[in-house]
Every structure is written in structure tokens, then in C-alpha cells.
Amino acid sequence: MKALKPISILEKIKLMINKRFLLSIIALITLLLSNYSYSIDVMEKSDDxxxxxxxxxxEFNKLPFSEIIERGDPLQASWYVWNKYKRNKDTKEASLYLDNIIEKWDLNREDKLTYKYSYNDLAEGWWSSMDMTLLPLVLISVGEKTANKEYLTIANKLISQAVKSPIEGGSLWPDEGDGCWFSEYSWQGMTKDQEYYVMNGHLFSLTSIKLLADALNNAEAKAAYECGLKGTKAMAASFLNDGNWPLYMLYPETINPPHYLIFEAIQFAGLYDITGDAFYAAQRENRSAALAKYYPIYNVKNTDGEFKFFSALGPPHPYLHDIFDNEIICTDLNKTSSLSRIIGEAKNNRFFYKAITSNAQGDEKCSVYSKYLGVTFKLYETQNFISADDNILNPLPHSIETLFDAKEKNGAIIIDPSIRSSPEGQVSYIDTEGRIKLSFESQELTDNSMIAIEIVSDTRLPIMVTYIYEEKQITRYFVPIEKDQTSLLVISHVGFENANLLSKVSSITITILTDKLTHNANMRVKNLYSLKNQYDLFKLLSENKSEMLMAAD
Structure with missing residues (x-):
């Protein structure tokens, strides 16, 4: 074997220098990669x-991106880019969108996103945890693919700001013993007692911060998630509303519209998929149980036979139908008939009449799905169906009393805001409201029962509604009575605070709020109906095609 040539001292020095140079280069590359690389691509997570x-x-799919930017809505802008990039993985297009956002909000200098328009009582310049945690998800994903260090720098800056208190311009209320809470609406000068506590906004940000914590191994994001989880667990029971329909937010207490309850179920299901924490699964089941309870499938029998019925209208807002499409799939457990399927469009079909023919010779199992923009979510599965019939609906006999600014004359009711009912020299709330009390034979209050009142008015009138039985009463604000049409006022007790106080109702008071009324209004109560369930509501609307369900669309 040929002997190896000895290495000279000079060559050894050169090798040592080269090795040190190589190690330095490796260290530099590692350092640079650590600033924009991460172990988990959030876009590759499961669709669930x-x-x-x-x-x-x-809106995020219909509005042009330029309009969203011009309006100055950081959530719509961030969500728009997220959806585009998730679906087409086009880094060049996503980078153009992200650069627009960075320029619009000057994110190379500023540390948070603000809204460039006022919203309700919030002046321009308010901010939200939702976009402060969503935009970093897109920045780190696109930044990884394009080796754009600027994107990660901005993402980390937004995360650091988002997990500060709203008092410091952030979006996370710190732990005072009951965990942390992400604020969907924050503004300059805000204090914690002004927090709305909106569940879906908190969950949205909690999900985002968890994904960021896992992807970046970011200590601030990890701590924020753990504290946010603690806060979610501490506050969860407050949103369940004594076992009735869950609340949308706590201050002021506001019940969920159907589509937001579905969105919460989706959020809890997603958090369970990401973390495996059984707490999230239980909260998702609470939402599914409410949907199954108040939006059930009916088994209807009439002279034509038997069929299944499902309605997108129901408690707690009978006037506000679920905005998402539905799909119902039923299977015959004894396999004596084929699978049945129906898809209904929420905008065009509030009810699924004769949707599923019940031709099975044994037990059936049905699953109800919500569908939106090509995405499907299972609401619940059931083998229990509520019986309904085609019996004729008759108006419920009732008497009418009027009080304060409301006066009855020859069957008509005149609302006169000039009436003063307080003692002379005094002013009170009774000077700014007219009350119409409808009394009738007591009616049982069940999960799906409703009262429907046909009203015609020549003026749009804001109202409150009160259910009364044996000196107990529950009250809630309601949608206004519209003018120049016969409106169908459909009421469910489920939407009331302290709904469990009553098991029956024997009178309903409609309170007309007259403080802003500038002239007399004329109205008439035409008929009153006691509805056992949503199928009764369907029959009433089908038989009275000229009637308008109040605020249904």
C-alpha cells in the first residue's frame, strides 16, 4: 500500500481555517433559518x-382584495389571503397580498393592526385579537416557502403585541386567577370591565395562537395558549345559559344566532383535533346537543303517508333562519331501503318539506350537516324523531288590554307618544312606552313551542316582548314590527333570559318603545296562534302566504 504523504504544518493550518469557516457558515445558516423556519407547516394541518x-x-370570497384594503379591514384582508393561499399554494400571489397588507398598516414600523373605520360604538382605530393572530399564520407559511425573513420578523412582532393586555395595545387580558381571555374588540382607553367576552372571537384567536406556538416553538405563544385555555375552562359554564341555548357573549348577555352556534361547534371540534383535550370535545357536544334539541328532525304523518321534516327556522330566533345550507342523510339500519339524501339552500328554502321519504321497514338513523363554501360540518346524528301531524291550526282566542301610550279603539290600537302617564311634574319610563297585553288560555312551554302573532302597522315600531304566567315574567328585546305589511311575530321562550322560570304562558305583553316616535302609529292584532313545533310554523306560513315572517331574511 502506498504510504500517505505527511501533511505539512502549513496545510494543517489551512484545513483548520477552512473547517472554522465552514462551521461559521453552518452556524450562520442555522441562525438565519431559525428566524424564519419552523417545524410544522400550519397549512398542512387537516381540514378538520x-x-x-x-x-x-x-364576504371574504366575493369582495375584491383591493376593496378590502381600501376599507381598512385587517381581518377580512388576512382571511382573504389565508383562504387563497390555502387553496392554491401560490406563494407569488400570496406575497403580493401580504406586501399590500404590510404597506397598508405600515407593519415594518407599527406593531399592530387597527381598523380604519368605526364599528357600532367603536371609533376608527379599534383592534381585534382575531387578525392579530391570523395574519402571522399566513406570514410564517409563505415566509418559509419564499425564505422571506421580513415576514417572520413581522409575524413575531404581531404575536408579541397580541399577547399583551388591551390596556397596552394588545388583545389578551392577563390572568387574574381565572385565566386569560382574547379580546375580539379592543380600543384605546379600554378597561377590563368593558370587555364583551365574545366566545367565537376568543376561540378563533386561541386556535391561531396554539398553531403559532406549535409551529414556531414560540414561548410567548405557548404561554398565551395555556393561559387562554385556563380562561376558556373558567368561563365555559357562563356561556351555557342554564342549559338553554348558549350565549354569544356575556356583557351584555346575548344569545347566539344559529350560525354562530354552529361556528362555535366547529371551533371546539378543531381545537380538539389539534390538541386532543377532552374539554374541547365536551364543549363541542354541548353545542351539538343544543342544535339537536332545538333543530330536530320531525316524523310527520298525514293522509299521504309518512315523511321526515327539517326546518332551518327555530328557537331561539324564529325570525332569523340559519344562514348556512344543510344536508341531511338518512340510512335504514335494517337495510330494507336505500340511503336518502336532501340538500337545502338556506337563502331559498327555510324548510325541507317532505325532504326524506320514510320508506324504511325498521329503524332509521339521520345525520344533519351544515354546508358552506364547499365545506361540510356534521351538526348531529340521531335516531330520535319528533312526531308531528297535519292537523289544522286555529287561532287562539285572546283578549287585549292597552296601557300608557297605547289605546284601543274599535279593534284598532293607536300608539300616541304624546301621552304622559306619570304624575304631574314627574317623568318616567312609562311616558315612553305603550303596552299591549294579550291574555289567553295557558299554553305549555316546550323546547320547540312558539307563539305566533299576526300584526299590521302603518309605522315601524321597536318592541320588547314579555311572557307572563302566575306573577312570573321573562322579557327580551325583539326585532321591530315593520310598517305597511302584515307581520308574523314568532316568539320562542328559549330566547329569554331566565327562560326556566316559566313552564307555561298565559299572557304576552308587547311593549312599544315610543321615545323616538314623532307621530301617532296605528296597528292591529289580527290573530294569535299557539305552535307546538316548527312543523306548525311551516303550516302557518304555507297557509298564509301573504304573511311576512318578521326579519326572516
Whole structure:
């Protein structure tokens, strides 16, 4: 074997220098990669984990990006880019969108996103945890693919700001013993006692911060998630509303519209998929149970036979139908008939009449799905169906009393805001309201029962509604009575605070709020109906095609 040539001292020195140079280069590359690389690509998570982002408002898909930017809406802008990039993985297009956002909000200098328009009582310049945690998800994903260090720098800056208190310009209320809470609406000068505590906004940000914590191994994000989880667990029971329909937010207490309850179920399901924490599964089941309870499938029998019925209208807002499409799939457990399927469009079909023919010779199992923008979510599965019939609906006999600014004359009711009912020299609330009390034979209050009142008015009138039985009463604000049409006022006790106080109702008071009324209004109560369930409501609307369900669309 040929002997190896000895290495000279000079060559050894050169090798040592080269080795040190190589190690330095490796260290530098590692350092640079650590600033924009991460171990988990959030965009590669399962659709179940990311469904809250996929289940986005149609506005994010219909509005041109330029209009969103011009308006100055950081959530719509961030969500728009997220959805586009998730679906087409086009880094060049996503980078153009992200650069527009960075320029619009000057994110190379600023540390948070603000809204460039006022919203309700919030002046321009308010901010939200939702976009402060969503935009970093897109920045780190696109930044990884394009080796754009600027994107990660901005993402980390937004995360650091988002997990500060709203008092410091952030979006996370710190732990005071009951965990942390992400604020959907924050503004300059805000204090904690002004927090709305909106569940879906908190969950949205909690999901985002968890994904960021896992992807970046970011200590601030990890701590924020753990504290946010603690806060969610501490506050969860407050949203369940004594076992009735869950609340949308706590201050002021506001019940969920159906589509937001579905969105919460999606969010809890996603968090369970990401974390495996059984707490999230239980909260998702609470929402599913409410949907199954108040939006059940009916088994209807009439002279034509037997069929299944499902309605997108129901408690607690009978006037506000679920905005998402539905799909119902039923299977015959004894396999004596084929699978049945129906898809209904929420905008065009509030009811699924004769949707599923019940031709099975044994037990059936049905699953109800919500569908939106090509994404599907299972609401619940059931083998229990509520019986309904085609019996004729008759008006419920009732008497009418009027009080304060309301006066009855020859069957008509005149609302006169000039009436003063307080003692002379005094002013009170009774000077700014007219009351119409409808009394009738007591009616049982069940999960699906409703009262429907046909009203015609020549003026749009804001109202409150009160259910009364044996000196107990529950009250809630309601949608206004519209003018120049016969409106069908449909009421469910489920939407009331302290709904469990009453098991029956024997009178209903409609309170007309007259403080802003500038002239007399004329109205008439035409008929009153006691509805056992949503199928009764369907029959009433079908028989009275000229009637308008109040605020249904």
C-alpha cells in the first residue's frame, strides 16, 4: 500500500481555517433559518383542524382584495389571503397580498393592526385579537416557502403585541386567577370591565395562537395558549345559559344566532383535533346537543303517508333562519331501503318539506350537516324523531288590554307618544312606552313551542316582548314590527333570559318603545296562534302566504 504523504504544518493550518469557516457558515445558516423556519407547516394541518378558517364569511370570497384594503379591514384582508393561499399554494400571489397588507398598516414600523373605520360604538382605530393572530399564520407559511425573513420578523412582532393586555395595545387580558381571555374588540382607553367576552372571537384567536406556538416553538405563544385555555375552562359554564341555548357573549348577555352556534361547534371540534383535550370535545357536544334539541328532525304523518321534516327556522330566533345550507342523510339500519339524501339552500328554502321519504321497514338513523363554501360540518346524528301531524291550526282566542301610550279603539290600537302617564311634574319610563297585553288560555312551554302573532302597522315600531304566567315574567328585546305589511311575530321562550322560570304562558305583553316616535302609529292584532313545533310554523306560513315572517331574511 502506498504510504500517505505527511501533511505539512502549513496545510494543517489551512484545513483548520477552512473547517472554522465552514462551521461559521453552518452556524450562520442555522441562525438565519431559525428566524424564519419552523417545524410544522400550519397549512398542512387537516381540514378538520383548520375548518374555522375554511368556514369563512362569503364576504371574504366575493369582495375584491383591493376593496378590502381600501376599507381598512385587517381581518377580512388576512382571511382573504389565508383562504387563497390555502387553496392554491401560490406563494407569488400570496406575497403580493401580504406586501399590500404590510404597506397598508405600515407593519415594518407599527406593531399592530387597527381598523380604519368605526364599528357600532367603536371609533376608527379599534383592534381585534382575531387578525392579530391570523395574519402571522399566513406570514410564517409563505415566509418559509419564499425564505422571506421580513415576514417572520413581522409575524413575531404581531404575536408579541397580541399577547399583551388591551390596556397596552394588545388583545389578551392577563390572568387574574381565572385565566386569560382574547379580546375580539379592543380600543384605546379600554378597561377590563368593558370587555364583551365574545366566545367565537376568543376561540378563533386561541386556535391561531396554539398553531403559532406549535409551529414556531414560540414561548410567548405557548404561554398565551395555556393561559387562554385556563380562561376558556373558567368561563365555559357562563356561556351555557342554564342549559338553554348558549350565549354569544356575556356583557351584555346575548344569545347566539344559529350560525354562530354552529361556528362555535366547529371551533371546539378543531381545537380538539389539534390538541386532543377532552374539554374541547365536551364543549363541542354541548353545542351539538343544543342544535339537536332545538333543530330536530320531525316524523310527520298525514293522509299521504309518512315523511321526515327539517326546518332551518327555530328557537331561539324564529325570525332569523340559519344562514348556512344543510344536508341531511338518512340510512335504514335494517337495510330494507336505500340511503336518502336532501340538500337545502338556506337563502331559498327555510324548510325541507317532505325532504326524506320514510320508506324504511325498521329503524332509521339521520345525520344533519351544515354546508358552506364547499365545506361540510356534521351538526348531529340521531335516531330520535319528533312526531308531528297535519292537523289544522286555529287561532287562539285572546283578549287585549292597552296601557300608557297605547289605546284601543274599535279593534284598532293607536300608539300616541304624546301621552304622559306619570304624575304631574314627574317623568318616567312609562311616558315612553305603550303596552299591549294579550291574555289567553295557558299554553305549555316546550323546547320547540312558539307563539305566533299576526300584526299590521302603518309605522315601524321597536318592541320588547314579555311572557307572563302566575306573577312570573321573562322579557327580551325583539326585532321591530315593520310598517305597511302584515307581520308574523314568532316568539320562542328559549330566547329569554331566565327562560326556566316559566313552564307555561298565559299572557304576552308587547311593549312599544315610543321615545323616538314623532307621530301617532296605528296597528292591529289580527290573530294569535299557539305552535307546538316548527312543523306548525311551516303550516302557518304555507297557509298564509301573504304573511311576512318578521326579519326572516
Amino acid at each position: 383542524a383548520l375548518k374555522q378558517y375554511l368556514w369563512s364569511s362569503s
